[in-house]
Amino acid sequence: MQLILKPYILKLKHTFTISRESRDEQPSLIVQLREDGFSGYGEATSNPYYNVSIKGMMRDLEQIEPLIADSSGMPPEEFWEKMASQLPNNKFALCALDLAYNDLYARKEGKKLYELWDYDIDNNPLSDYTIGIDTIEKMVSKMEEMPWPIYKIKLGSDRDIEIVKELRKHTDAVFRVDANCGWTADETIANAIALKELGVEFIEQPLPADDWEGHKKVFENSVLPIIADESCQVEADVEKCYQYFHGVNVKLTKCGGLTPARRMLVQARQLGMKTMVGCMTESTVGISAIAHLLPLLDYVDMDGALLLGEDIATGVSLEDGKVIYSDLNGTGVTLTA
Numbered sequence: 001m002q003l004i005l006k007p008y009i010l011k012l013k014h015t016f017t018i019s020r021e022s023r024d025e026q027p028s029l030i031v032q033l034r035e036d037g038f039s040g041y042g043e044a045t046s047n048p049y050y051n052v053s054i055k056g057m058m059r060d061l062e063q064i065e066p067l068i069a070d071s072s073g074m075p076p077e078e079f080w081e082k083m084a085s086q087l088p089n090n091k092f093a094l095c096a097l098d099l100a101y102n103d104l105y106a107r108k109e110g111k112k113l114y115e116l117w118d119y120d121i122d123n124n125p126l127s128d129y130t131i132g133i134d135t136i137e138k139m140v141s142k143m144e145e146m147p148w149p150i151y152k153i154k155l156g157s158d159r160d161i162e163i164v165k166e167l168r169k170h171t172d173a174v175f176r177v178d179a180n181c182g183w184t185a186d187e188t189i190a191n192a193i194a195l196k197e198l199g200v201e202f203i204e205q206p207l208p209a210d211d212w213e214g215h216k217k218v219f220e221n222s223v224l225p226i227i228a229d230e231s232c233q234v235e236a237d238v239e240k241c242y243q244y245f246h247g248v249n250v251k252l253t254k255c256g257g258l259t260p261a262r263r264m265l266v267q268a269r270q271l272g273m274k275t276m277v278g279c280m281t282e283s284t285v286g287i288s289a290i291a292h293l294l295p296l297l298d299y300v301d302m303d304g305a306l307l308l309g310e311d312i313a314t315g316v317s318l319e320d321g322k323v324i325y326s327d328l329n330g331t332g333v334t335l336t337a
């Protein structure tokens, strides 16, 4: 099994601003695993909050290249365990590798990933479309250029309720909000009352990741459900979030790929929590992997590729929030750049 690493700089359609940062481009690493005429593809983007660089991912993957070459044919769960022990501090690199391996494995089996896992795709949730922080006029125009049934609005400015009030004048779509750790507990409890009246469905990660006392207070007093993102990174965090959050937003890059993500989602549902998967501005390579998890989800935020000026692959696509799977096996991806 051959390992091929392809770094890209993905240009964004618009400058993307959240509570802690602003950016125009998104570096990304594509991992290709090739064997017997089949190729599997995985992806992980760089991320300053999680201290992840493309260079670091490439270095860590190159170091275990002989081990990867020697691991053909293993069941994906076994492959993940073996690789996780070699990449204890680089979940993003592990994610890209795990996605590529699952994709390759399913293609060799002649199945789409959701078929391999025996998932029923009839009740898949619709994806939201993310509106980054901007002037109200620009946020409205971003919404209008992308008519969509559900929007996720990034907040964490000093006029959050005013923003949502203004956006609400232009659409009846469902709103979700994501404060990316930008609020206090008391602000969150007060904002939830106003946001509920404005047709907001839930609040994602209002407080800093490690403010567990604050999370508890918000969990007990908020009139809207609260979904953990920055507070739920790896498998052990699902249990930590139980009775501190109403649900978890699992991201493939944070936890190390599809293999642990599936276990986390099953565990969250067993605990009676809402399940969500989010993205990290991946191209269609990463987004296509997420699509196969939809049967396990209540909510999904998989608009990453739509935020790009130019994509680097074909695979699953989104029509008004609904996922259209590719005809190809595995994740369904073909690289185009």
Ligand SMILES: [Mg+2]
Binding pocket: 178, 180, 204, 205, 229, 230, 249, 278
């Ligand atoms: Mg988030």
